Amino acid sequence: MKKVVMYATGYCPYCSRAEALLKQRGVEQIEKILIDQDPAQRDVMMQRTGRRTVPQIYIGEDHVGGCDDLYALDRAGKLVPLLAA
Template sequence: MAKVEIYTKAWCPYCVRAMKLLASKGVEPVEYDVTMGGPKKAEMVERSGGRMTMPQVFIDGKHIGGSDDLAALDARGGLDPLLAA
């Protein structure tokens, strides 16, 4: 199974939505809570090409985007192949 990483913040409904979608696929991602900022938030911004919104999802190091991007990828059938890699 692919390595999935997700940057989240507390009380974020989009983060919850993304985590639920991943859980429905049997995925337990590595979660980085960046609520208080710090080095992990700076890392997220750098890895995502400057995106500041949460969540930001990465599969095997590839930037997928946020919750809407993850849901759209799943809707068009592209998520399962990435997770199976």
């Protein structure tokens, strides 16, 4: 299973929803980068993704996007193959 990295904040309902879906799909470990606790990481996230909102999710080297993007990927049947590839 590919490594999953999620830029998040301490309390973010969309981050929690994304994490719950990933766990339902078999992800056991998510590397969370909390941008509210480490403001320098917010700049890194914005440079990597071009986005300001959390969550921002990477599966391996692929930028999936945010929570809605993750759910859309799952509905399209593409999340599990991406995790496994």
